[in-house]
Amino acid sequence: xxxxxxxxxxxxxxxxxxxxxxxxxxxxxxxxxxxxxxxxxxxxxxxxxxxxxxxxxxxxxxxxxxxxxxxxxxxxxxxxxxxxxxxxxxxxxxxxxxxxxxxxxxxxxxxxxxxxxxxxxxxxxxxxxxxxxxxxxxxxxxxxx
Numbered sequence: 001x002x003x004x005x006x007x008x009x010x011x012x013x014x015x016x017x018x019x020x021x022x023x024x025x026x027x028x029x030x031x032x033x034x035x036x037x038x039x040x041x042x043x044x045x046x047x048x049x050x051x052x053x054x055x056x057x058x059x060x061x062x063x064x065x066x067x068x069x070x071x072x073x074x075x076x077x078x079x080x081x082x083x084x085x086x087x088x089x090x091x092x093x094x095x096x097x098x099x100x101x102x103x104x105x106x107x108x109x110x111x112x113x114x115x116x117x118x119x120x121x122x123x124x125x126x127x128x129x130x131x132x133x134x135x136x137x138x139x140x141x142x143x144x145x
Contacts, residue, residue, distance in 0.1 A: 011099050012062060014084070015091040019073055021080045028130065029063040032094055032108055034140045056139050058110055060092055066122055066129035081118040081133065088114040092135060103144050112138035 011024045037054030067076035075083070084090050092110040101107040113135040122131050 009097050011093075011095045011097075013093045014080070015093075016084050016087055016089070019083070021073060021075060023062075023064065023077065023080070026065050026067065026077055027062050028065065029061075030094060031061040032110075033057075033059045033061075034108065034142075058113065058136065058138055058140050060094070060110060060113065060133075060135040062133040062135075064131055064133060066131050077131065078120050081115065081120070081131075084115045085118055086114070086116070088112060088137065090115060090135065090138075101143050101145060105144075107143045109141045109143065110135070110138050111141075114138070 010027065010030045012022075012027050012030055014021045014023060035057045037057050038051045039054040041050045041052045042048075043050070064077050066078060068078045070076045070079050090113045092113055093107060094110070095101065095105055095107045097105050099107075114137050115133055115135050118133055119131050122129050
């Protein structure tokens with residue numbers, strides 16, 4: 001099997017209510033972790049622990065350049081976060097490289113996630129201001145078509 005090189009150019013769209021924010025141009029890194037909770041199903045007489053699939057488990061970590069201003073879909077990061085924080089009904093659509101889904105570029109849709117908190121001020125002299133957004137919860141679906 002040949003090794004391939006993947007140069008990422010992730011797309012990140014976040015929707016809250018009727019407003020969709022395309023923050024792809026303000027995200028430096030995106031990490032999506034999906035899976036399931038492990039529920040122990042070990043019974044008497046088993047020689048080792050057994051587990052079954054539980055609820056879906058999701059976390060999304062986005063490292064973003066901090067910017068201020070704008071409104072609605074053209075909001076900058078801080079303005080968008082102020083509208084999202086504490087909402088448990090945020091939807092995210094993330095693809096590793098562009099918006100055309102395929103087997104080599106799956107699109108993940110996260111429905112009902114929550115941004116519990118964010119840091120609206122993160123300043124260091126001589127550096128670009130960065131913040132990390134952590135979304136948790138909801139359900140996920142993978143699409144390659």
